[in-house]
Amino acid sequence: MLKNxxxxxxxxxxxxxKNIKLQYRNSILGVFWTFLQPLLTTLVLVxxxxxxxxxxxxxxxxxxxxxxxxxxxxxxxxxxxxxxxRSIVQSASVIKKVYIPKYIYPLSNVISTFTTxxxxxxxxxxxxxxxxxxxxxxxxLTGYAFLAFVPIIILFLLCVGVGLILSVLExxxxxxxxxxxxxxxxxxxxxxxxxxxxxLKLDNTLVLRTMMANPLYSIVSMFRSCVLFGEMWNxxxxxxxxxxxxxxxxxGSVVFWRYQDKFILHI
Amino acid sequence: xxxxxxxxVKVDNVSxxxxxxxxxxxxxxxxxxxxxxxxxxxxxxxxxxxxxxxxMPGERIGILGFNGxxxxxxxxxxxxxxxxxxxxxxxxxxxxxLLELGAGFDMNYSGRENIFLYGATMGYSRKFIETKYDExxxxxxxxxxxxxxxxxxxxxxxxxxxxxxxTAVEPEILILDEVLSxxxxxxxxxxxxxxxxxxxxxxxxxxxxxxxxxxxxLCNTAILLEKGRVTASGTAAEVCAIYDEKVNKKR
Numbered sequence: 001m002l003k004n005x006x007x008x009x010x011x012x013x014x015x016x017x018k019n020i021k022l023q024y025r026n027s028i029l030g031v032f033w034t035f036l037q038p039l040l041t042t043l044v045l046v047x048x049x050x051x052x053x054x055x056x057x058x059x060x061x062x063x064x065x066x067x068x069x070x071x072x073x074x075x076x077x078x079x080x081x082x083x084x085x086r087s088i089v090q091s092a093s094v095i096k097k098v099y100i101p102k103y104i105y106p107l108s109n110v111i112s113t114f115t116t117x118x119x120x121x122x123x124x125x126x127x128x129x130x131x132x133x134x135x136x137x138x139x140x141l142t143g144y145a146f147l148a149f150v151p152i153i154i155l156f157l158l159c160v161g162v163g164l165i166l167s168v169l170e171x172x173x174x175x176x177x178x179x180x181x182x183x184x185x186x187x188x189x190x191x192x193x194x195x196x197x198x199x200l201k202l203d204n205t206l207v208l209r210t211m212m213a214n215p216l217y218s219i220v221s222m223f224r225s226c227v228l229f230g231e232m233w234n235x236x237x238x239x240x241x242x243x244x245x246x247x248x249x250x251x252g253s254v255v256f257w258r259y260q261d262k263f264i265l266h267i
Numbered sequence: 268x269x270x271x272x273x274x275x276v277k278v279d280n281v282s283x284x285x286x287x288x289x290x291x292x293x294x295x296x297x298x299x300x301x302x303x304x305x306x307x308x309x310x311x312x313x314x315x316x317x318x319x320x321x322x323m324p325g326e327r328i329g330i331l332g333f334n335g336x337x338x339x340x341x342x343x344x345x346x347x348x349x350x351x352x353x354x355x356x357x358x359x360x361x362x363x364x365l366l367e368l369g370a371g372f373d374m375n376y377s378g379r380e381n382i383f384l385y386g387a388t389m390g391y392s393r394k395f396i397e398t399k400y401d402e403x404x405x406x407x408x409x410x411x412x413x414x415x416x417x418x419x420x421x422x423x424x425x426x427x428x429x430x431x432x433x434t435a436v437e438p439e440i441l442i443l444d445e446v447l448s449x450x451x452x453x454x455x456x457x458x459x460x461x462x463x464x465x466x467x468x469x470x471x472x473x474x475x476x477x478x479x480x481x482x483x484x485l486c487n488t489a490i491l492l493e494k495g496r497v498t499a500s501g502t503a504a505e506v507c508a509i510y511d512e513k514v515n516k517k518r
Contacts, residue, residue, distance in 0.1 A: 007390045014387035022375050097370035098388055099347030099362075175295045261350040265285070 004101055012104050012111070019083075019112035034119045038075065042068045042123075049194045062139050065127050065228055070193030070220050072120060073151075077159060077216060078184045080113035084163025085170045085180065092267040102260050103253075106167040110159045128227065142230035151222040151233075154241050158215055161248025164256045171263050191216045215244040273359055274321040275440055275471040276345060281354035283315040283340055283495075314340040315351070315495045322488075324360075324439070327472040329482035329503055331510045332492035338475045341492065342442055345473060360439030360471070363389065370429075374418035378409055378428055381417050385432045399435045406457070407431035427454055434461055440471045479507040 024030045046064050084106035088095070091105050132138045169176040190211055202208045211217055218237035225233040315337045322328050332338045343349040344356055371388035372381045382403055386396035404410055407427040409420075417425060441462075466472070466485075476482050482489055482503055489506035491499040499509045 008387075010392045011387040011390070014384050014393070018373060018376060018380070018384060021380075022373070025375065094371050094388065095348070097346075097348060100388060173295045173298065264349055 008101055008104060011100065012108050015104065015108040016112045016115065019109060020115055023112075023116070031119070034116050035123050038068065038072055038120050038123050041075075042071055045071065045194055061137055062131055062135075062228060065124070065131060065139060066196075066224065067194055068124055068127055069224050069228060070191065072117065072124065073155060073220050073223060074188060074191060074193055074216065076113060076117040077155065078187070080110045080117075080159040081162045081166055082180065082184070083109040083113060084159070085166035085177065087163075088167045088171050088263060089267055095267065096264060102263060103164070103256060106163040106256075107160060110156070110163050114156055114159070124227070139228055140230035141227075144226045144230050144232060146226075147233075148223060148226040150238070151219045151226070151241070154222075154238075154245050155219050157245040157249055158219070158241070161245060161250075161252040164252030165248070168252075168255050168259050171259075171266050187214065187216060190214050191220055193220070212240075215241045218244075272324055274357075275324040275326070275359050276322040276473070277357040278318055278320050278341075278345065279355050279357070281315055281318045281341075281344055281351040281356060282313060283337075283344060283349065284352040285312045285314050286310070313495050315344070317354070318492075318495070318497050319354075320490055320497065320500060322471055322473065324471055325469040326488060327466070327474065327486045329486035329489035329506070330473060330475045330492060331477070331479070331482060331489055331506060333477075335494075336492040337495040338492055339444075340495075342444065342473065342475060346442060358440065361389065361436070362440045362442060363433045363436070363438035372417050372425065372429070375416055377416055378413040378420070381428070382432055385429070386436065389433070389436060389438075391436055395436075403428075403431045403435045406435065406461070408454075423451065423454075430458055434458075434465065437465075437468075438470065440473070441465065443472060443474045479511055483507050 024033055027033060029036065042064060045067050049067070050063050087105035087109045088102060094100065095102060128139050128141065132141065166176060166180065191214060192211075197208070197211065218241035222233040222237050222241070225231050318337075318341065320328070330338050330341065340349065344351050345358065346362055347356070347358070371385045373384060376384060382400065383393055383396050386399075387393070404413060407424075407430070409424060409428055412420065412424065417428075420428070443462075472485070474482065474485055486503040488501065489503045490497050491506050491510055499506050
């Protein structure tokens, strides 16, 4: 088992490299899109939610930074899990002919998306720097910003776990792809990306609890505590999202190992 | 042959069961309807039954059989692509499956990038492939096109590149399906010479064919597969004689 991982680590590296290289090939701006895409979509969201709809969104301090934090995390989550989901089916031609440990496919897709996500985080740095220098209400930047890697690691684990589960489901039921698209849209509105939960003034605790059951809620909140509010996160967020991610990874691995030998009969 | 050596390939009582559903169910709605109405039945089909044989290092074994006898299934099991339902397969050494040249290629990737990708698919590091890079390039004669995406290659060029990579890494076990008809006559001669030189170095070969003349020429031993069972095994000459006899009877 360990020997196997060792032998195929080159393959993992090569596939990650390939995914990143091919993503922006043939586009004129190339890898520059990693920055441009979150920048532009955030501008659209800022425009929509702080100008056109409810002006009270600007009650959130540094709204563009607030929004970008949520959007970057959401985008990484959906991109990586969607890619991992399709990875096995897409590699059918290789899997049918050469022996390869199959977990490499979902894993490499999450890793390659993770790499571009890390690159795109520099947009956040630029945003924060801008607010520090030119705005009356600078971001409360403290040493806690260095702890931002913790929610990012938890997020990565979550994506690997969910990706493994989805890739297995996709092999047996193609419907999952469409269902998951709808599910991702649901998550977009159920995660405080462009709004603040306090601002919703929810009286119904059931709704509030449903929202908080979403691990992305905890991860986004932790991330914002670190980089935007400059304070320690709420530890219940940490434990909840960590436990959720670990359970996802364990479930994903068990399901994957159990069904991987049947993949070839279905792809 | 040295009897103390461990076999390079050991196939032990391997059986493979296929569930052939009449229609492939790949969406949830159908699955649940069939599950509830209990129409989820399968036609079971044993593609291989209790197949056992050993191949010693340096031995060249021919696998004979009619269409549908389970030859490709057997090769897939040996290559590790398909897990046997029962029994076990033990392989000692690096396998180069020459059945599907270029199976690990990515069409949007250039030839150069694909060399490293394909090498990694077989479990080799970038560093190792770099040492073999010039050899691969001069063998496949694709220097001019090496930075062109593989999707723009002709099928012959793709096969040449695949063959060059698969043989450059000097695998210990070679799986050959039918005759290698890679590229034009010139390249075919070159590839035959390459395979011959690998034979001389003592590579273990699993060779699948319908052609008994080739099996006689290439292999020392052979097995005959019929409906998923091994019905004969022995030296290449013996098994080929049995096979030829069966072919004549069928006529």
